[in-house]
Amino acid sequence: MNIDLDPWFIGGATLFAMSGVLHLSSMWRGNDAGEERSKWWSKISLDISLGYWSLLLVCWLLHTGGQGASRLWFGLSALAVGLSYRLIDRRVKVRSLGGVISALIALLAVFSYQLSGEPSLTAPSVDSSMxxxxxxxxxxxxxxxxxxxxxxxxxxxxxxxxxxxxxxxxxxxxxxxxxxxxxxxxxxxxxxxxxxxxxxxxxxxxxxxxxxxxxxxxxxxxxxxxxxxxxxxxxxxxxxxxxxxxxxxxxxxxxxxxxxxxxxxxxx
Amino acid sequence: MSSALATDHLIVVGLNHKTAPLHIREQLALQGESKAELIKTLKRRLSGGTMVVSTCNRVEFYGLSSTLSLGEEGLTDHQVLEMISDVVSERCQIPIDELIKHFYIHRGDEALHHIFRVASSLDSLVIGEPQILGQLKEALEESQSFETSGDLSILMERAFLVARRVRNQTGISKHVVSVSSIAVRLARHIFEDLSERTALLIGAGEMGELAARHLHQDGVGRLLVANRNLDRAVALAEKLNGSPRALSELSELLVTADIVITSTGSQEPIITPEIAQAALKSRKYRPLFIIDIAVPRDVDPRVNRLENIYVYDVDDLSQIADENMAQRANEATIAEELVKEELLKFHRERAQRNLGPLITALRTKVHTLKTQEIDWALSKEVVMNQAQEKLLRQMGDRLTNKILHDVLTGLKSLAHHPQSEDVIEVVSTLFKLTLPEEDLSPSSEDP
Known part of the structure; x- marks a missing residue:
């Protein structure tokens, strides 16, 4: 079965962008209750986005056999940046960075979408021949x-x-x-x-x-x-x-x- | 007591920064033994719950007793004021007339509203300041320790819940408003852990000293005190638990210190761009935070243009304080609405609690009357077979149920009505119902 996964990549980028907006808006909440709520939403939105993205990368690898290493490069980079942020945020409260980080991941996700997965000289497939x-x-x-x-x-x-x-x-x-x-x-x-x-x-x-x-x-x-x-x-x-x-x-x-x-x- | 509306017996008598000058408040600021005596005396006179709140900006007496209710048996405002003034005057050496002039009095709902506002820091000199809640809690604990609080404890717990809600749902206490607190808050924007930092206090100004104290309380690692006069530096350093230094060492001190508070009487800037630039180089561009509280300024304004040096003068700090005060005022409007909402909620809950016993009592009374009347009819020498007797009893049931149905439906619909308490009072008086004492404790659904 041939499934076009490209729209799912742009979906991932949209999710990260939305998470970025939620992070930014959470910085301007006036009171404690509103702040806690929006903090929770921004955190959960990034976690959902990262979960979606991981799943998408696995599906893409299984579906295409890893054709197009550059897409994998950007996909993994987006994931690594997100996970690093979540790790740091656990130790030092840098929630204000969530907006910037989410935007950066969204950018990497767009880069990843741009690479259609076509095999080329610069983007060989991730298989035994790589x-x-x-x-x-x-x-x-x-x-x-x-x-x-x-x-x-x-x-x-x-x-x-x-x-x-x-x-x-x-x-x-x-x-x-x-x-x-x-x-x-x-x-x-x-x-x-x-x-x-x-x-x-x-x-x-x-x-x-x-x-x-x-x-x-x-x-x-x-x-x-x-x-x-x-x-x-x-x-x-x-x-x-x-x-x-x-x-x-x-x-x-x-x-x-x-x-x-x-x-x-x-x-x- | 019929459906006793306990808040009707609540009274607040007091004075605060709005009604009394400082010298009166100072004389009234009771501590220790004299305060304890006052609480006990009030308890004896009022024979109910009593509590005394005494802070630098307010002295208030809270009472919850049937003696205080308005009406034929209760005391008038003037009588209450005279009684409390009499007790207070004895201990504070202030004439009764003078006290009455400054005292305010709130009763019933108004008193409860006032307590909610005080607990929520809406009646404070600095709106939103957090200390008042702690002071009220201390006052209540004190009153409980003398066993004088009575049902006031329940009302006060309710006030604490309201205060917490106001604090959590508005930004009333978010913005710091004192210059020294702002200085410390700003320092925290630059340095995460103050315990690893060195603060330098230059000069001996009062505000500078206060800011240094704040830093010390916030755990700054080391405090250096520099002054032109080394003896004064030594004296101040001892007071602030710091190390004295001569002002001639300023260039070296600027390399060591991370936070500088300066408040000298110098007419010329003592920290110039040249001195600051040299210090910056020696400190390898580590950030330096300078709080210049002196007038005229001790730091040349051009120093703030240097990379990694952040200079705040007294105008900058005052401007932040004013902006924060305005923010608090905005939040206070929202907080006032919350307090009103809580007051209404409190009354609704009480009405709901009182309606249950009222309905039960009314139903019992009507059914008892019905049974009595049927029994009376059956006791007469009228021959009735079983079917006729059954019919008579059914008729009695139907009649009472039909009469009660409309009355009870009407009463239940009043549960959320603001005047429901008055209706309960009227119904219980009309039908001569005896209701159990009400429970003022907050319901489990409270925040």
Whole structure:
């Protein structure tokens, strides 16, 4: 039986987008009762979306035999980002990030939808014929992207909180924002986890690419550029003790680079 | 007592920040033995539940006793005021006339409404402040310990439920309004755990000291106190449990500290962009939060433009306090509605509780009358066979049921009517019904 799963992918993206809206609206509830209710709804909506997405990926793998590794790459990335957020949210209350994270997952889900699952040179099928180096590359890149996504979200929120504090805008919802020190700490942890994983992904990816066409693509160069920025930020933070807005900006820029690389695969 | 409407016997006499100046409130602020004596004396005079609430902004006497009811047997407002003033005057050395001038009196529903409002912090100087609920609870516990609370305990528990609902369903207590609390709240936006942070207090201003105290209470790790005069720094540091420093060390201190509270009398800024920039570099751009409470300012406004330094002056803090106060005022409107709703709910519940016994008593009375009259008829020397006697009894049943049906349906429909308590009173008087004492305890469906 031939089932078209593409609409289900866009359905997943819509669910994540809706969860993002619920997260954002939950930040502007006036009283405790309303706040608790909307907090519950936003949390449950993300859990449902993640459950739906996992099920969809399994169905897709079973149905297509894993044709189109890029779709799997983005699908897994979306899942990894969502799960990482849920894990962090259990330890540190960063609910205000839920909106940004859900939007990011929705974006990855759209990328995933864009890839129709057609077998191609850049998107081989996930079966026994798929090179081990590529599988390792995808696994490392997915994990690295999840860590960097968390790191970038923290940086974005850091800049928002810092701007509010600077401009003396203590508007409603501020109470629910985490402190600058918490955001900075999680940002650093994200970098510490993501950087080695992404480095591994780049090394394995390079080995795979040079073993094939041997060409240096633009995406590869952008990836390398992002990696350099991450390396620089990490080095500055660990040795020179860099903190605050500058580190947050650079982390964001590096992540945008990674997203551009991801988008270039998606819309190719 | 017939269907005793206990809130009719409720009375509140008191004065607060709106009705009495500070010196009167100060004289009335009773503590320990004298307060205990006052409660006991009131209990003896009123022979019912009594309670005394004494805070810096209010002194109130709550009474729940049949002596206090209005009407032929009860006391008038003036008599109640005189009686309480007499008791209070003895202990506080304030003339009775002076006390009566500042006292207000609330009775019945109005008194209950007032208690609900006080518990919900709607009658406080700073609307929404959380302390009043704790103070009321303490007052009740005190009264219970002297065994003077009586049924007041049940009404007070109800007031606490109302206060909790107001707190949970409105944002009345969300926005902090004191400058020192705002400073601490802001610090928490920057530093998650204050126990790992160092605070530096520069100068010896009162507000600065208060903010430092707040930080200390919130568990700031270390407190440094700097002053031009080292002796004053030492004295203040001892008071605040901190370490004294000379103001000449300011550049080094700015590297160590995470939170700076400054309130010196200097005419020129003591923290300039140059000093701050140098400190920032040495502290490897770790965030620095500066609260400048001095007028004129101790921190050059340009310092706030530097990355990772957040400067708040007294105007910024006051502006936040004003905005938060306005937010509270908005929430207070919603809270007032909630309190009114709760008052109505309270009356409905009581009416429902009282209707049951009223209906039972009415039915019993009518059926007893019916039985008595049939028995009377049968006792006369009229020959009736079994069928005729049965018919007579059936007729009696049908007649009473038909009469009762409309009356009881009408009474049941009154359960949600605001004046249902008056109707219960009227019906029980008309039919000379004796109802059991009412139970004021909250129903299980209460929040």
């Amino acid at each position: 090179p081990t180096t590529l599988i390792i590359h995808i696994a490392l890149a997915v994990a690295g992207l999840a860590a960097f996504a968390v790191s970038a979200s923290m940086s974005g929120l850091y800049l928002v909180v810092a701007k509010r504090l600077k401009s003396k805008q203590l508007v409603m919802g501020s109470k629910r924002l985490p402190s600058l020190s918490t955001l900075d700490e999680i940002n650093l942890k994200g970098l510490l986890i993501g950087f080695p994983l992404y480095t591994g992904a780049l090394l394995v990816g390079s080995a795979y690419a040079f073993g094939g066409s041997g060409e240096l693509s633009l995406s590869y160069l952008v990836s390398l550029g992002s990696w350099s920025i991450y390396g620089g930020v990490l080095q500055a933070r660990l040795t020179a003790g860099w903190r605050g807005q500058r580190a947050a900006w650079l982390t964001l820029i590096a992540f945008i680079g990674i997203l551009l690389v991801a988008a270039s695969y998606s819309f190719r």
